Amino acid sequence: MADYQKLLEVAKAAAIDAGEKIIEIYESGDFSVEAKSDDSPLTKADKASHHAIVGYLEQTGLPILSEEGSAVAYEERKDWDLFWMIDPLDGTKEFIKKNGEFTVNIALIAKNTPVMGVVYTPVLKDLFWAVKGEGAFKNGSQISVNDKNLSDPQLKVVASRSHLNEETEQFMSRLTDPEIVSKGSSLKLLMVAEGEADLYPRYAPTMEWDTAAAQILVEEAGGAVNIANSSIPVTYNKENLLNPYFLVKGKL
Template sequence: MVLKDDQLLAVKGAVEAGKEILKIYDSADFSTDFKADNSPLTSADLASNKKILEYLNQSSFPIVSEETKMVTFDERTNWNTLWMVDPLDGTKEFIKRNGEFTVNIALIVHNEPVFGVIYVPVSRELYIGQVDKATSIKVVLNEEHELPNSFDTPGAQLIPQAPNSSRIRVVGSRSHMNQDTQDFIDNLKSDFEEIDIVSKGSSLKFCLVAEGLADVYPRYAPTMEWDTAAGQAICEAVGLEVISKDTGEPLRYNREDMLNGHFLVRHKSA
């Protein structure tokens, strides 16, 4: 995998933001506030956002970030290319200190995610997806969070696995399992003898399917565009679909209402 200059900025920004998050995470001394929608906000969210902006502002593309004042749709609608950023996805997991939180950055072109990076600061796992190259990779950085000289590491390429005829692995959320999700799982019982539930927080749920560690991810709970854009790019780059339950089409981005409806991450043959 060869990264373009703008893509490399995003990767460096995600990793450096992850290091800023860990400084606060390891100190266990972080303040928690709540936004208007009652979602938590910590000093780590803000420190990560600041670091990401330092990198992405070197590119020529505008930025939409969860932790930056939202630009009006009248202005955004003229943006054909933009960055979509979640500086700390899984703030609840961060507060719980279970390590399952990520930094998400995606590049959106004509309402579609074409590039995505997800960094997991605690485990130092770095996921990168290039949709036009039909390639996603995962590498594990060293303890200093240094990027490798090359991303063409043997075994780095992600390869999803289709479910077999008797067993399916379903990704569930640690924080958002609900009745709609349970109903989806129950409906699978007519087609599969065994259903395994794989629980994960944050955008790692996308990564599990892309990596072949799970087969399907039903998300029947609210998300915002910045929660899903990077994961969708990584999944689509390996031939998976991220399909809106409402439209039957892939999720679109930079919409006037940036709240996603329910969606399903699946194999195209599903």
């Protein structure tokens, strides 16, 4: 049996170190959004974070699946019992806008389920973590979701004002005078986890590494990350690493 507490400490250290590497590039001066070469600061930040995290996680001897790493064939990874899934820098647009709403995400996946998650916000220096069965925490303090009813007025719904697609609008139309709150990257899931929002409908594409770490945080805070229009949790290490549409919710 893996020692989750020991693995958690490794993941925390990795996330913080990666965050520091990202900030060095983030604060290194203006950079061109148009720069598409492999040497653009954004790519540098992704890669610097990836290498920092891998340097820590390799010591655990567990396989690693990273957005910035080389692709691993499904034939190989389908037999993984326990592995790391990482998104070294989630929130590309936020990084470019310099609004600080980007994160480092490290998840531990057992079979198809997240059992540990660490999310770090390099600008705010907030460290979130959760281990299955042990609760969710922000900077050492336990966090929990809101306890609401779907019929309550003015539920806080995380959504992008500029990308309210038809499915999202249909979902919103069933609510009573909902309040839209906006946020970048995996922080959208964390808003639900810490009770800053009640719902996050995601009816647009995301990848598994975008959500894995934050999903266990939501679940350990008392909420759920379910496939849209179902009570089935989002699962991981599928042949196609694209997530289904999903709904993040507190106690509803």
